[in-house]
Amino acid sequence: MSQQRAQSSGVASGGGPGFPDLPEATVARLPEYLRALHNLADAGHDTVSSEGLATAAGVNSAKLRKDLSHLGSYGTRGVGYDVTLLIEQIEQVLGLHETRAVALVGIGNLGHALARYAGFASRGFHIAALFDADRDRVGELVNGMAVRHMSDIAAVVADEGISIGVIATPADAAQVVADDLVAAGVTSILNFAPCVLAVPDGVDVRKVDLAIELQILSFHEHRKSTLTALPAKVVGQ
Amino acid sequence: MSQQRAQSSGVASGGGPGFPDLPEATVARLPEYLRALHNLADAGHDTVSSEGLATAAGVNSAKLRKDLSHLGSYGTRGVGYDVTLLIEQIEQVLGLHETRAVALVGIGNLGHALARYAGFASRGFHIAALFDADRDRVGELVNGMAVRHMSDIAAVVADEGISIGVIATPADAAQVVADDLVAAGVTSILNFAPCVLAVPDGVDVRKVDLAIELQILSFHEHRKSTLTALPAKVVGQ
Known part of the structure; x- marks a missing residue:
C-alpha cells in the first residue's frame, strides 16, 4: 500500500519508560498479526506457532518472530505463542485499550x-x-x-x-x-x-x-508481460 | 546531456533484458515521484533538483536519488533532473504507456x-x-x-x-x-x-x-500521549 510518513520517525527513541522502540515497518504489521490472532481465537485456538501465525498474517515467520521480539514476546519452544496474551500485548502497544x-x-x-x-x-x-x-x-x-x-x-x-x-x-x-x-x-x-x-x-x-496502489500493480503487470514475451529458455524454469 | 540510461544493469533475476530489478519499496515510491513531477511540469518547471523533488514527494533526498539510480537516472550536477524525461522513464517502468x-x-x-x-x-x-x-x-x-x-x-x-x-x-x-x-x-x-x-x-x-491504517495512527497517538505524560526533561531532544 502506498503510505508515507510525513513527519516523526515513528521510532520512540528517547521515548520513555515502558514504551517499546519499534521500527515503523513492525508497527505497520502489528495490526495484521492482531487480526490473524482474533481469527484464531474465534476458531478456538489457545496457542499458535510462529509459522502458523505468519501464514495467517501473510508474512514470513522469521520476520514475525523478529517483530514480536520487539514486544518482548518470544513464545514457548514446542508450544508457540499464547493467543490471548499476544492479543493483549499488541492491543496495549497499539493503544487500542481506549476508543x-x-x-x-x-x-x-x-x-x-x-x-x-x-x-x-x-x-x-x-x-x-x-x-x-x-x-x-x-x-x-x-x-x-x-x-x-x-x-x-x-x-x-x-x-x-x-x-x-x-x-x-x-x-x-x-x-x-x-x-x-x-x-x-x-x-x-x-x-x-x-x-x-x-x-x-x-x-x-x-x-x-x-x-x-493500481500503479504499483501496473508495474507488476508490465514486468510479467515482459517476461511472458521472452522465449522460454531465457525466462528459465 | 541531462540524464543517462543505465544499460539494463540490475536486470530482474531471470528477468528480461531492459527490465530493471527494483526493490518493492522503490516501486511503491515511483508513483509518488510521478505525481510530484506532473505537478512540477504543470507549474512550468523543466528541471528539478533532487532536494526539490524529494520535498514535493515527501521523502528524503538520499532515498530519492537511490531510487532513481535504479532507473539509470542520475540527474546532472548543478541542474538536477529533466522533468519530462524523468516522467517518461517512470511511466515506462510502471507500464503506464498502456491503459x-x-x-x-x-x-x-x-x-x-x-x-x-x-x-x-x-x-x-x-x-x-x-x-x-x-x-x-x-x-x-x-x-x-x-x-x-x-x-x-x-x-x-x-x-x-x-x-x-x-x-x-x-x-x-x-x-x-x-x-x-x-x-x-x-x-x-x-x-x-x-x-x-x-x-x-x-x-x-x-x-x-x-x-x-487507523490502528497504525493509534500507535502514534498512544506513543505521543505516553511521552506527553512524562516530565519534559525526560522527553529531551
Whole structure:
C-alpha cells in the first residue's frame, strides 16, 4: 500500500519508560498479526506457532518472530505463542485499550463509504463527527450522523476529544483541511487526498492513494508481460 | 546531456533484458515521484533538483536519488533532473504507456466510491466492469455502467482484456471472488477486504485495509500521549 510518513520517525527513541522502540515497518504489521490472532481465537485456538501465525498474517515467520521480539514476546519452544496474551500485548502497544474519536472531513462518495465502513467501529475507532465545506451538504444524515460545516471543526474537535482526522476531500482542499484539523488539536491524520501534506512536528500523517496502489500493480503487470514475451529458455524454469 | 540510461544493469533475476530489478519499496515510491513531477511540469518547471523533488514527494533526498539510480537516472550536477524525461522513464517502468482494464467486484458503499473515483481514469486505469453477487444489484447504473452478476466474471474478463481485479466485498466473500478472478485470467488484485488472500504464484496482491491504517495512527497517538505524560526533561531532544 502506498503510505508515507510525513513527519516523526515513528521510532520512540528517547521515548520513555515502558514504551517499546519499534521500527515503523513492525508497527505497520502489528495490526495484521492482531487480526490473524482474533481469527484464531474465534476458531478456538489457545496457542499458535510462529509459522502458523505468519501464514495467517501473510508474512514470513522469521520476520514475525523478529517483530514480536520487539514486544518482548518470544513464545514457548514446542508450544508457540499464547493467543490471548499476544492479543493483549499488541492491543496495549497499539493503544487500542481506549476508543479513539475520529473526525471525517469531505463527505463525497469516498466520505460516504468511509462513514459507513463497519471495520472502524469494530476495531476501536468511533467516527465522532462529519464535516464538509459545502453548505448544501450540512445537515445531511450519513449513517445516522448529521454532516457539519468545516467552520465548526475547532469547537467540535475540542468537545468530542477528537485526536485523529480523516481527509477525504479533493486534493486542492486537503492542505487547508489539515491546517484546520491541526489548529483544532488533531495530532494524527489519515489522508485519502492525492497530495503531500505539510504538518508540524509531532503530527503523524498516513496517506492512502488508491490510484497509486493500481500503479504499483501496473508495474507488476508490465514486468510479467515482459517476461511472458521472452522465449522460454531465457525466462528459465 | 541531462540524464543517462543505465544499460539494463540490475536486470530482474531471470528477468528480461531492459527490465530493471527494483526493490518493492522503490516501486511503491515511483508513483509518488510521478505525481510530484506532473505537478512540477504543470507549474512550468523543466528541471528539478533532487532536494526539490524529494520535498514535493515527501521523502528524503538520499532515498530519492537511490531510487532513481535504479532507473539509470542520475540527474546532472548543478541542474538536477529533466522533468519530462524523468516522467517518461517512470511511466515506462510502471507500464503506464498502456491503459489497463480493471474489474471492480463488490458494489456496496466502498464499491460505489471506487467506481466513481476520478483518480483512476486520470492515471491510466479504465474500470471496464462492475460485479456483485447480489442479483438485486445487477443492472444498477453506477457512474454510467451497469452492475453485472459475479457469474459473468469469466466471460467479461476475457472479452474486456481485464488484468487487474479490485475486491471491495465483505471479508467472507473475498477469497471466492479472488479465485474466480484468477480463474478468469486476472493476474493482479487490489484487495480492500480485511483478510489475507491465497493466490497462485504469478498473481500479485496488494491489500488496503482502512482500519489498519487507523490502528497504525493509534500507535502514534498512544506513543505521543505516553511521552506527553512524562516530565519534559525526560522527553529531551
